[in-house]
Amino acid sequence: MNNDIKLIPYTDKEYEFVYEVKKNAYKKYVEECWGSWVEEDQIVYFEKFIELVKDNAYIIFCGNKKIGFYNDEILDNGNYEIGNICIIPEYQGQGIGTKILKEKLEENKDRNIEIQYFKQNPVGALYKRLGFVLNGETKFHYQMIKKKI
Numbered sequence: 001m002n003n004d005i006k007l008i009p010y011t012d013k014e015y016e017f018v019y020e021v022k023k024n025a026y027k028k029y030v031e032e033c034w035g036s037w038v039e040e041d042q043i044v045y046f047e048k049f050i051e052l053v054k055d056n057a058y059i060i061f062c063g064n065k066k067i068g069f070y071n072d073e074i075l076d077n078g079n080y081e082i083g084n085i086c087i088i089p090e091y092q093g094q095g096i097g098t099k100i101l102k103e104k105l106e107e108n109k110d111r112n113i114e115i116q117y118f119k120q121n122p123v124g125a126l127y128k129r130l131g132f133v134l135n136g137e138t139k140f141h142y143q144m145i146k147k148k149i
Contacts, residue, residue: 005096007070010050010057014066017059019046021069025086029118033140053083060087060100067091070100079145080108082115098126105130105146113146 010018027037050057053071060068068091071083082104085097105113115132117123119142132144 004063005099006061007058007100008061010054010059010069010071012054014059015050017066018050018057018069019043021086021088022046022084024089025084026118029120029140032120033118056083060096062091062096067096072104074111075114079112079114080104082113101126101130109149112148114143115145116141116143 023037023042030037030042053073056073057069057071059066060070066088068085068087070085073081073083075081082101085100087097113132114135115127116138117127118140119137124142124144127144130146132146134142135145136143
């Protein structure tokens with residue numbers, strides 16, 4: 001990974017930043033899937049989400065600037081699940097998310113790795129290039145897996 005990019009463990013002082021990063025990343029998909037983004041509902045969903053993931057969540061820094069959010073988890077079945085890789089708009093398209101993803105794939109190559117994403121999100125092509133295969137789907141998401149080496 002680029003030496004300027006680092007993952008720092010999430011703390012509650014980053015709550016608002018992470019909410020805004022996730023909102024920016026997912027609002028258009030939520031609107032397409034459910035018809036609207038209801039701020040009050042999304043705040044409630046986010047509060048539940050962050051409580052569940054905060055022990056495995058990270059702020060992505062480029063130098064001293066906060067540029068995104070990442071979370072992951074080791075599942076009960078031993079698989080590694082990548083939750084979110086969200087980068088603020090001005091840092092998107094620079095390969096930062098891909099670098100983080102590749103590092104995490106290497107660190108967890110001895111596990112099956114799972115990921116899911118909104119069906120409208122073009123990121124699936126990247127996941128396929130990195131060796132993920134379709135493993136299932138829900139109404140709004142594709143689920144993929146990369147088998148351990």
